[in-house]
Amino acid sequence: MEKINNAVKQQPILKIRNLVKCFGNREILKSISFDVSHGDVICIIGASGSGKSTLLRCINLLETPTSGEIIHDERNIVEEYDRLTLYRTKVGMVFQQFNLFNNLTVLENCMVGLVKVLKQDKQTAKQTAIKFLEKVGMAAYINAKPHQLSGGQKQRVAIARALAIQPQVLLMDEPTSALDTQMVGEVLAVMRELAKEGLTMLIVTHEIAFAREVASRIIYVEDGVIVEDSTPDVIFNHPNDPRTKAFLSRVSN
Incomplete structure (x- = not known):
């Protein structure tokens, strides 16, 4: 039984297979494939316009892939939109522009998904929300509206x-x-702590020093393809592809 449990535990949470995304005749993602396993902290790096954000938006189905598979719980989510709400409770997302509800307080913003999606009662949702606001150092601001925050x-x-x-x-x-x-x-400090706690994360970032420090894996994307997927030591010290080396040389200067 122990062997079976370990085998299950080692199964990837997500399997991205041959993911393609086109906007009109322009192919943004070109047959992207990789796995996300428990405890991975994967930083996706690359120049602006290389397809990094589109990749994340496809994984969360905010953009519909043109072709390919996103396997979660042994099911291809791309073909099962009826499971999308449940899937997004398993694969959460943090955006560039925060996407908070301006008419709600900090506490209400953190409760809304718990009440509307997970169907928690308001008292349970409040306790859960406060717990995680405390975790990121924002419990003192539960009654503030987003416009009052930095x-x-x-x-x-x-x-x-x-x-x-x-x-x-x-x-x-x-x-x-x-x-x-x-x-x-402030934000990187929170992310460092989450990484230390073993949270599985997939992070698109231009913060190269942060990626080098925190990531368990680095994926370098260029022109919609994965050029290199390896450990920080390999990517930063012994890159296998000259395109990786050229990119890192540019961003370090």
Whole structure:
């Protein structure tokens, strides 16, 4: 029985297979394939326009893949849109622009998914929301509206909202790109802590130093293809593809 349990545990949470995304005649993603396993912290790096954010949006089905498979729980989610709401409770997402509801308080923003999607009663949802707001250092702001918060605070609330659903995987699409330097530090500190705790994350980021420090794997994407998928040591110290080396040389200068 122990062997069976270990085998199940080692199964990837997500299997991305031959994912293609076209906008008109333009092919943005070109047969992307990789797995996301328990405890992975995968940072996706690459130049602007390389397809990184489109990849994350396809994985969360915010964009419909042109072809390919996204396997979760041994089912191809691309073909089972009736399971999409349930799937998104397992594969959460944090956006560049926070996407908070401006008419709701911080607490209400973190409760809404728990009540509307998971059908928790309001008291249970409140306790859960406060727990995760405390985790990101935002419990003191539960009655504030988003317009009263800094960008870094908004993003920490957005992370708490995503965590409150308790997803198996957290997708983060450039979570620091809209922030100034000080606010970037606030958000990266939260993300470092989540990585230490073993949360499975797939992060699109331009924060190369952060990726080198925190990631268990780095995926380098160029022109809609995965050029290299390896450990930080290989990617940053011994890249196998000259395109990876050229990109890292550009961003380090």
